[in-house]
Amino acid sequence: MDNKHIEETYQLLIELIQNKCINPPGDEMKSIRTIEKFLKSKRVSCKIFESAKNRANLVAVIPGTNKEDSGLIFGPSHVDVVPVTKPDDWKENPFGGVIKDGYIWGRGTLDMLFIVASQVQAFVLLSQEKFKPKGDLVLFIVADEETGGVWGADWMIKNHSNELSINNRKMFAVTEAGGVQISKDKFVIINGEKGATSLKLKFQGTPGHGSAPYSSDNAVHKVSKAALYLTDYCDNKIPIDTTFIRNLVKGLGMNFILRSLITNKKLLPIILKILNKKDPEMPKVLHSLSRMTISPNIIQGGKKINIIASEASLEIDVRTLPGQDYDYVVFHVKKALKELADEVIIKRVEAEEGIASTGTASPVESDFVTAMKNAIRKDFPNASLVPLIASGATDGRFLREKNVDTYGFALFNPETPMNEIVSLAHGVDERISLKTVELSLNVYYNLAKEFL
Template sequence: MSDGGGAQESDAVGLLRALIREACVNDGRPDSGQEIRSVRVLQRFLAPAVAAGRIETQVLESAPGRASLIARVRGTDPSAPSLGLLGHLDVVPVDPEGWTRNPFGGDLIDGEIWGRGAVDMLYLTAAFAAVLRETALAPERPRGDLVLLAVADEEAGGEYGIHWLVREHPDAMRVSEALSESGGMRMGAHVAIEVAEKGSAGRRLVIRGKPGHASIPYGAASAAYRVGEVLQRLGEVAPAAQPSELWDAFVAARIGDPALAERLRDPVSIDAALPHLGGIAGYAHAVSRITLSPTVLRAGMTHNVIPAVGTIDLDIRTLPGTSDADVDQLLAAVLGPLIDEVEIQHLRGWAATASSAREPLFAAIERAVGAVAGAPVVPIMAAGGSDARVLRELGIPAYGFGLLGPDWTYERYREGVHGNDERIDVESVELSLAALRLIVAERVGGLVVE
């Protein structure tokens, strides 16, 4: 099939379009997602290699329809690396009115594949499956295992996906290193490869007042007013920047103005320099510090009762090495004199994770990106989260991979993720495929890449 220009689409592009059309939308409800549909697409794609006895597959359902596919090509050497290719099958909801085209059409127009999940992260899941099949059907078996981990529920936290899999089926998930999402965007002349993710340390602030009838407010103390006082304090006092080795690498790769780079390396002047960064300022702010974001406010049950209790839910994103105690101490410092009036409750969270950029897999990524794109790589931290952190928590080195085209700045990448008119160009799919083949050939063998 073609986009009207006569170009023949690759197996990976065809698979990407098919995955988009399955519309495995995950809105957080247990019965959403229904990733079994995309699992069936992958099973059909891998069927020739499965029939030839070259791939072992398992379909694992955590709940009806919440399916993940594990596909393994066995290597000949048990001591060789076992490389995992971790991709998710679910996508976030869409507002169809914000789209120029059908968000689940998988249209190929002027060299771009349109659809929800094209960037996040079905293009990589399709590339992973394509290279797995190529490796399985190659004349020589690989030295080490190559494993496709196509999982459910990443967009809602992974309870029906990777968390359930590592808990209930640890042998199926067995790999020694892994590639996943959140890499490949251009940082100046460099290609960004994610080596770390911020953690999450959600908190609920409980603020108490004195209730009363709303028609006679004198003598009452509305918790809603106190919620406002706490919000004002949160808006006025912010955590300080904490530059790190990854921050220095980001500044060196992305900031061409030496004077601005110097200001960004100084914790005292970072905040004043951020407005000069344009579209990447939000990312720079996020990865240079712990962030506190009030997200859900509650106070009162009915219009004629002055509320006795108000709550503020905080989305708190932490840096590597930050403990729960550190977060509580930071909150106490931010709230200052209001801390005695606030009860801090812990919500669900996880620690920040990082993989060393000195691991052999990262070196293989560097060589592959250099060979395909002629560009150096820069290790970066992701402000958000992905399933890769679960592997890192198990001690498995995991990196956010990809090789997007030269015009794919970080800003363009972020606009595509969860945005309207999400799409990815064929060039980026093919660049990622080319680099992935080199990485697989180096780490586990089997493929012959010219």
């Protein structure tokens, strides 16, 4: 890739950082206009869709030459960013867009403005060279990912799905998360995500004097028991599904013996305990990939220190695998609660980030995945892909629900450690290496050429 084009991508990214589209409130119109201006300066036309005051989404299309062929969406890629809670802890101004030590610094660089900038530029370069794709190539930039997509991807798919070509041909999409090397030449591709359900479990008791507690009907006893029952059930009794672990260990090229141990449903709980003594990170991932998880996180109860509690509640964060619905959640929560199941009152609550979602997954093998591998091999000739389900939600789920196979991928500088990405996204000193921006620009450009 030409230096001039890489440099332009950096500049676009810097402008997006400086636009400060902090969500809430978002005000993404600013960055949407920046992208529109950039596209216009390259004689590329686009459409803007205003979803709310100062909030908008952008679509540009290079039409395919054949009606039957599959198309590709760059996106949904979001221009909103999360707030900066501790600006004084940053080494650089979080909204300055400073280039230093081989990185561009700023809120949103990693999540996910560098992808926005490199996808916009890849789209521009393809348009300028009069690329004729077989299926449509769609650039899809959105608002509002960080608070649930209501005015962004979700809104666009509900109101303007025709603009995205998803109703008339098979489409594939490439969006955020994924692309880090998990070991040499093995790149993570996110092929799905877990769902999230937040529940409040309420228990009643009988009030009485705190000085005479013998055999009392105490609601605090019940929530305490419930918390322990749920954790034990989640770790030791809930049905285990090894599909997603299987994809991971296969991609990692783990040896046959280790692979069969880890993917054995009966042995997994023991393996997790053994691994946990060495390093808790891996078992955490395997645990969450292998089941619906339940984490009891808020407990409340009682009113006065000398009165036996007549009410108590427990809020739990439930994360489901693709295919597990709300009925599945309630069934297993009740089963976990044993004798308490008859008296519990279960209510759905709004999740903290406003995200309640179902899990979704796209196939780990397809022509698209092969094209992706070939695109990466232009820069890393021995590259292979390791499919992984993300534990958090992204806009990708809205497209998967519409039968668009959606993957999270950007091409990270091989020197980027996995934990750097986890700690910098939404964190202090968020930054992206210049090399990663360049490699990602390459990979999106090459992917379109390989696939379309």
